[in-house]
Amino acid sequence: NAGVTQTPKFRILKIGQSMTLQCxxxxxxxxxxxxxxxxGMGLKLIxxxxxAGITDKGEVPNGYNVSRSTTEDFPLRLELAAPSQTSVYFCASSTVEEWDEKLFFGSGTQLSVL
Amino acid sequence: AQSVTQPDIHITVSEGASLELRCNYSYGATPYLFWYVQSPGQGLQLLLKYFSGDTLVQGIKGFEAEFKRSQSSFNLRKPSVHWSDAAEYFCAARGGGSQGNLIFGKGTKLSVKP
Structure with a gap:
């Protein structure tokens, strides 16, 4: 049972580089x-x-883009990396039914922008 | 504005002692309420949730939480803490019918003394 899989686990970027976090x-x-x-800040929704085919902005979308071409995959794109994007990124999924609502999290990607 | 507050940043308890982690919310109506736990280097795992009905909710790993409308609180409790409970705990909330708007508190880090 793989659940939610994120890659990579760690990444260092230079300012202005781009990358895609896979989920x-x-x-x-x-x-x-x-x-x-x-x-010390909790989690913020990006x-x-x-x-599939439907995406929407969360609380902190600036500097990021996403796509959802299949049910399984939800990649996150950073186009021009900035130091403010140094963070730990978590992908999560959940069912539709509210009565059974539960987020399943990946193990995270630690990103440093230098 | 909607918010979730966890007043305690860090709590230390002795193994075998009881535990209570505080959570207060600010919403126009009673939100759906959740407690998640994060072990070091891991994603978050759902402990329990409250949607409606019985105000005392039982979760996994021996945790329970009590919803108190009059105090806008949803405190997490455990009668006897084990060393393996050392982790960070997040309270979260969202309004009904808005799946994308889960708001997390900033977390409470629990340390357990032997």
């Missing part, structure tokens, strides 16, 4: 999310998707 889930969940976690 895939094998639970056939419609809902997927990207969060960033900064020390983008989310309620199904």
């Amino acid at each position: 895939t889930q094998d639970m056939n969940h419609n809902y997927m999310y990207w969060y960033r976690q900064d020390p 983008y989310y998707s309620v199904g």
